[in-house]
Amino acid sequence: MVKAKEYTCIGCPIGCPLQLVHKGSKITEISGNECDRGAKYAKQEFTDPRRELSTTMEIVGARWRRLPVKVTGPVEKGRVLEAARRIHTVHVTAPVKIGQVLIKDFLGQKGIDVVACRTMEAIV
Ligand code: SF4
Structure with a gap:
């Protein structure tokens, strides 16, 4: 059908x-897109939807208690909550530099890391 x-x-x-438009898992038509990126996006959403994830992580020994972080690649839509929870169970210790890898190969995805989105110095 x-x-x-x-x-x-x-x-x-x-x-x-x-x-x-699809017949089972087979895409038969994509319309409404003004450029190729739209078709690519619709195909991705249909076959393997993913989301960017930015959140915060606990940081110890810094002026603030939460450090903004992001995942360097899109996370499977069905695993976003799991991913956020995983990040919220760990903490880092200051100092942290922007771009620093905090969790490597996140959720078992090689090359996808959780990195710091800002520098936070240690307080003395
Ligand atoms: S990128 Fe997406 S929203 Fe922008 S013109 Fe292309 S299809 Fe339309």
Whole structure:
């Protein structure tokens, strides 16, 4: 049976309304996109949806108690909550430099790390 799904492209501020037509797992048509990025986005959302993840991590010995962090690659949509919880169970100790790898190969994904989004000096 032919079905359709609708997405809004997040590739740029235009936000094109996308329609993806599929028969089971086979994509038969993608429309509504003004450029190729929209088609690529709809295909990704249909086959393997992922989300960028930025959150905070506990930091000890710094002026503030939470350090902004991000995951360097998109996380499977179904694992975003697990990913956030995992980050919230660990802490780092100051000083931390922006870009510093805090968790390597996060969730078993080689080359995907959790990194610091800002520098925090140690307080004395
Ligand atoms: S399809 Fe292209 S033009 Fe439309 S929102 Fe996506 S990136 Fe922007």
